Amino acid sequence: MADNSNVALPLSISAGIHIGVIIILAIGIDFTHKPEPVQQVSAPAVKAVMVDQQKVANQVEKLKQEKRDAERRERERQAELERKAQEAKQAREREQAQLKKLAEERKQQEIETQKANDAAKAAQLKQQQEKEKAQKAEAERKQKEQERKLAEDAAQKAAEKRKVEEAAAAKAEADRKQKEAEAKAKAEAEAKAKAEAKAKADAEAKAKAEAKAKADAEAKARAQQEQEMADALAAEQAALSQTMNKQMQTEVGKYTAMIKSTIQRNLVVDESMRGKTCTVAVRLANDGFVISSQAQGGDPNVCRAAKAAILKAGKLPVSPDPAVYNLMKEINLIVEPTFN
Template structure:
């Protein structure tokens, strides 16, 4: 039994070292970091263990394939975001074309209104001229009638006065009607203008809302992505042992714009896990953070739940 135990321990150590090397190569870990000191095992306690090179290669290829699949999914997500942005742009262009058409219709209506007003003014001028001509003819007729019938002068004057009063009343009524019609047209045009402005404001508001909604979705997605990256960085620096299995720690982290950790505070959780989490954050020193202002504002002060991971 002692001989079997002496053989098993070196075998486990050797296999663990080989698998660790494969994982580092597949995930592209930064080799600029200072190497960790590996505990030295005395020569009599370690026996040479031969690892099947083919199995090692297959495992490394599997990890690379998983990485390529993750990159493919990320590209598909970015393509979907680009497609939605293009659709929003096309919708905005259609709305702008609609607004332009409505503006052309409004200008055409304004021209028609001006033409109608000019025609009405010309008709009034013609009517005035005809009235003046008729008045001149009437004056000539009255003159001849006065010369012919001197005895009927008083009656003719009375009749002329009556006609003048009726003409004045009719003229006043026409003027009042003209003013009322002009006021009605003015109010209708004002109402049309206000309605046009309202439609334009609604269109602009809808466009701004669509753009804001798209950007908000992008920000939420980026915040989730960087939060996962921050948690993964902490996990890589977390020293775990079996007593921490199934336990967690909730921690508050404050970050500078370059990702530098300016402060951290334990909120709740297992004391052992929390001490290890605090140490992992201090060891990392700098955590992943977005350079986009609206994404950074949601990441600069975050609460994270860290739970040790075991293979």
């Protein structure tokens, strides 16, 4: 019994010490310092303590391993958390980059949309301008066509009038020739009668004297008639010449007005030209092409504008009648700007 009591006490002490060591190791207390000396016990107790210390060492190593495993897992958990945090950061950065890209694309799309709208407006404006230009060109074409028709009508009327006057002149010439033939026939008849009267003169002196007196009277009358016919012919020629001159002057006036109208259509005016004029000498080819134009005097601005208008026209109206053209191939024009 005494031996059992002696063994039980050291075992209880050893067990308590082991339990304390395990608790201390569990909470991480360092055991590097030397343990305080323990009262010596008997040999059996020491042997039991050594056995238990091996268990304690094993237990301590197990706890250390568990601690290392726990630390390793904690490190892995921290690494996983950092990895996830990094991935989340990268995801946020990618999302922000995507949002930034979407914003830039939306901004670019807005810019392109604005450009497209601007281009559409510009195209619409250009289309409107081209439409207005076409309408203006059509109006000018119609105006020129109307002027051309008026000029053709006037030229046709003038040609018809000239034909009538030429027919009248031809009729007058035919009448004149007929009268001359009649006068000649009459003169021949009278000469024949005079010859017959002379043949009878020897036989009838009195008849001869009477025939002579009659012949003298008839000769005087014939001379007077011939003079009247010559005067009438001269009067007809003068009237015909006057008519033709008047007609040519009318043609010259008409084409002069048409030339001035053409220059006025192409004349660019401003208020500084109001009431001012310029005299321009123009040489024309037989088809109306402007060979040259030279300012003869007047306002410099009006002269420059007039020469520019003539150059822009290129061709000016001319009469197909050579006689009228000869009067107008070198013409001086007084250009005076008109204002609406």
